[in-house]
Every structure is written in structure tokens, then in C-alpha cells.
Amino acid sequence: MKYNVILVGTSFASSFFLHRLLQQTTKPLNVLVLERGPLIPHGEQVQKRRLPDAIKQHLVFDERKHRWITNVMFGGNSNCWFGCTPRMLPNDFKLRQTYGVGYDWPLDYATLEPYYYAAEDLMSVAGPDITPFPKARPYPQPPHLLNDFDKAIAQQFPDSFFVLPTARARVNGPRPACCASGVCSICPIDSKFTVLNGFRDLYTDPRVTLKMNSQAVRIKFNGAQAEGIYALCDGKEEYFAADAIALGANAVYNPQILLKSGDTSPLLGKGINEQMSFTVDIFLDGLNNYQGSTSLTGHGYMFYDGAHRAERAACMVETSNIPILRPELGKWTQRGRVKFIFEDIPQDKNFISITNLNGTEKALVNYQGHSDYTQKGIDFARDTGVNQLLQNLPVERYHISELNKTEAHALGTQRMGDDPATSVVDRNLVHHRYRNLLCLGSGVFPSSAPANPTLTLSALSLRAADFFAQEAL
Ligand SMILES: Cc1cc2nc3c(=O)[nH]c(=O)nc-3n(C[C@H](O)[C@H](O)[C@H](O)COP(=O)(O)OP(=O)(O)OC[C@H]3O[C@@H](n4cnc5c(N)ncnc54)[C@H](O)[C@@H]3O)c2cc1C
Ligand code: SF4
Secondary structure, eight states, X not given: XXXXXXXXXXXXXXXXXXHHHHHXXXXXXXXXXXXXXXXXXXXXXXXXXXXXXXXXXXXOOSTTOOOEXXXXXXXXXXXXXXXXXXXXXXXXXXXXXXXXXXXXXXXXXXXHHHHHHHHHHHHTOBOOSSOSSOOSSOOSBOOOXXXXXXXXXXXXXXXXXXXOOBSBOSSSSSSOOOOOOOOGGGOTTOOBOOHHHHSGGGGXXXXXXXXXXXXXXXXXXXXXEXXXXXXXXXXXXXXXXXXXXXXXXXXXXXXXXXXXXXXXXXXXXXXXXXXXXXXXXXXXXXXOOOOOSSSEEEEEXXXXXXXXXXXSOOEEEEEEOOOOOOSSXXXXXXXXXXXXXEOOOOOTTSEEEEEEETTEEEEEEEOOOOOHHHHHHHHHIIIIIHXXXXXXXXXXXXXXXXXXXXXXXXXXXXXXXXXXXSOSBOTTSBBSSOTTEEEOSGGGOSSOOSSOSHHHHHHHHXXXXXXXXXXXX
């Protein structure tokens, strides 16, 4: 039988697309969803306190031991994400136009804004009234509470420090209010948005057939058309024909499937990047901390946007309320943690290829490192920025970490743009060459921005589904 649409993956990229597709279409529709991993119910995840090793795949294939984390299971990384949902800033979409560096997006903030609202509603995001990005109406949930260290930063930087918007509930609603235990990678009370708690019903819709343990391997092309997909279903190869295919397998696995299918787009797989970060561990002087109502509480934009972006990467500051205590009597809670997070620019020397490990084909992440632009941002923050942030605060001493091994945000391997010579998909996430094939997820980001990517990739999926429903159904 032939499906109208085959979707690959069941995490944010695919589920937001599927949600909008089902909502937009009144005509009969027949969607097949291929999910490579198993479905592990939330209760089972909590009971085991960790995801099985077979699922938690840390792909480490570079000398710097940079990690690319992908959880191959129903809901993908939505199971373990932390739920921080800032929007990107308007200038993040036009870095080259504004600062002469990096790459511009083929669409702007205003075009994506309606989809930001829709994605925030679907995730029931809790956030502040005053935001660093344009926002005309309140978040669905009230903001989380800052801790006393956050409040001291906010006093010093009243125009550039904000309560962090998050898909961790502030009040009881579709999910229970966050209790600030800070172990969000498996939230014990199911307070953060996941595909399992937010979108499970999509997959029982009569128009949708979900095939678990089914790995999409390669697409069959006929000229400029994608005709169908070969998949390993419980280890056995099967073929499924379709009018259209949407890949939502993430920035590592989408290119794996496309490369295996013989797609020779010049930029396919190239440019893998993500935000870089370091953490500052702060010993406070007489200030007791950890009164916040969730795990990660504040976002600082004091080093984010501005003329410096012509020279060095933007940096976002993220404050933590996860209680890590001090041993000294009377000072147990006099501690704070701040992460400095930097944007990166895609470089062709960082790319995905396919390798054969013990008879199994795998995606190989060839990663040589972040850009000089990002390094300049890191150097500035280490030499000057950290001190600028902390100099007037009640700080006894602090320690700056090495660069963190990952932000778990793989980006940029099927970049979007108007020119097929410099991009893989167009602004509607349709492949330039195969016009019935879409690539979803943060792999399409032309540049990274310091902001966490998932809200933006979810908004892009909603927009792509609108376009697809109008054009193709
Ligand atoms: C610990 C952690 C914390 C994070 N915290 C945040 C945060 O606070 N804020 C934020 O914005 N982002 C965060 N992220 C990143 C966020 O999780 C990702 O941006 C997001 O999950 C990407 O969604 P996706 O749908 O593109 O891909 P994924 O979530 O990676 O899902 C890919 C899906 O495709 C399936 N799949 C893969 N290959 C195949 C195949 N060949 N055939 C069939 N199915 C396949 C997988 O099983 C999975 O279902 C975090 C990530 C981690 C690991
Ligand atoms: S802080 Fe606690 S309740 Fe809130 S999302 Fe994290 S684990 Fe869940």
C-alpha cells in the first residue's frame, strides 16, 4: 500500500509536524511513522532511574571527545531534555546582514513568531512578561521563581537578566507543577513536556500507523521524486511507498539516511555544530541560595547581542537552581552555578559520514572543533565577562570549568536557504532537489545562536506542516 506521508522519528521535529498536519487536513490521510527505538513508558523510566545503554548513545568520534547525545526511542531526546525554551532573537536570523559574519536564515523572526506562540502553547511554557525578544502576549503559564542569587544578578543587570522560559510547569495544569528537585533528565513527576506526556494521542489517531523498532535506512529516489523508504523493521528489511517523506531523525541521523540514499547535495552532512559552554561554580559570601521554583531559573543577555558580534560569538548566561551544597557548616546553601553558552558558525570541516563498525553501518561525526569566532567569545568571557558578571555580587570565590563536552544540541547538517548551492532545504524545509521530501529538526539551522534550539525547531516543524498541507494535500 502507498502512504500519503511517511514520517521518520517520533520526537519534537516529527511530532510537531504530525500534530499540525492532522489538525490542518480534513481530507482522508494515511500517515506511516517509523520509529527506530522502543517505547519506554515514563513509569518504567523513573523506576530504572536511567535509560538503557543501548538507547543512550553517546556518539564520540573525535579527538576532542565532544559528545553528541541521541536517545533512540519513542520521543527521542524529549525524554531527557531539560525543557529550557527561549526564543531566538531577531538578529540571530540575520547575523551576516547585521554583523557581517556567519549565515543568514531565509526567514525572519516575524515570520516564525506565530509558530513560536503555537509551540509555546503546545508545550504549556512557563515564562516571564518581560522578555529579551519581541513577544506580544503572555506565556501560557506564569514565570518560575528566581533564587536569591538570581535576584542579585537581576538587580545588577535589570535590562538584561530574565526569568528563563521553560516547558517545566510552574503551576498544575496539563502536567504537575515542578518541584525543583533538579533531576530533569528523567523528571520523576512528569512536570516537563515530553512527547510521551504531550503528544501520545497523535500516535493512536486512526489516520496514523506507528511502527516501532523500525529503522529508516534509505530512500528510493526516482529522478526528482522520493518514491518510498527501506526500513529495518525488527531486523527485517521492508519497503514502504509514499507520496511524500519527512525526516525527523535529528541532525546526525537525517544525513545518515540521505547519504545512504545517494543524495549528493554539496552541503549535505556538512557543518555540524552546536553551542559551546563552560560552567562557573560560585561560592557565595553570606547569601543563602536555592529558593527558586525549578532547576534552571535565569537567562542573562548582557553578552548576547550587540556590535561585538562582528568580532566574537554571542554568549547567553544560564543560572542554575539545582542544589549543590557546600560542606562548611552554616554555608551549605551559599553556592551558585552559572553557565556561559556561546553560539557557533558551521564549518565544512565538521561533517557526518557513514562508517561500518563491527558489521553495522553507523553515522560518524567527524568533528574537529568550534570556530575561531566562538573561541574569541569564550576568551572574552573567561578573561573579562565572568568578572563583569560577578564583580558587584556577594561572591567569596569562583571556579571556571573547562569547556563542557556537549550542550546536546546537534545543528546544521542540512542547512536551509534559498540557494541550492549553499543549502540543502528551502525555507519551507523542502529538499531543493527532491520536492516531496522534507528535512525537519535543528539540522536545518543555518547558524546556531546561543539560545537552546528545541522551541525554534518545533516552531519550524509547525510552519513546514502548514506549507506542506497547503501545497501537497
Ligand atoms: C540531556 C539533554 C538536555 C537537553 N535540554 C534541552 C533544553 O533544555 N532545551 C532545548 O532546547 N534543547 C535541549 N536538548 C536538546 C533537545 O533534546 C533536542 O534539540 C531535540 O530533542 C531534537 O529533537 P528532534 O526531534 O530533532 O530529534 P531527537 O530528539 O534526537 O529525536 C530523533 C528521533 O528519531 C528517531 N530516529 C533516529 N534515527 C532513526 C531512523 N533511522 N529511523 C527511524 N527513527 C529514527 C529517534 O529514535 C528519535 O525518536 C537537550 C538534550 C539533551 C540530551
Ligand atoms: S526540576 Fe524536578 S520537577 Fe522540575 S522538571 Fe526537573 S525533575 Fe521535574
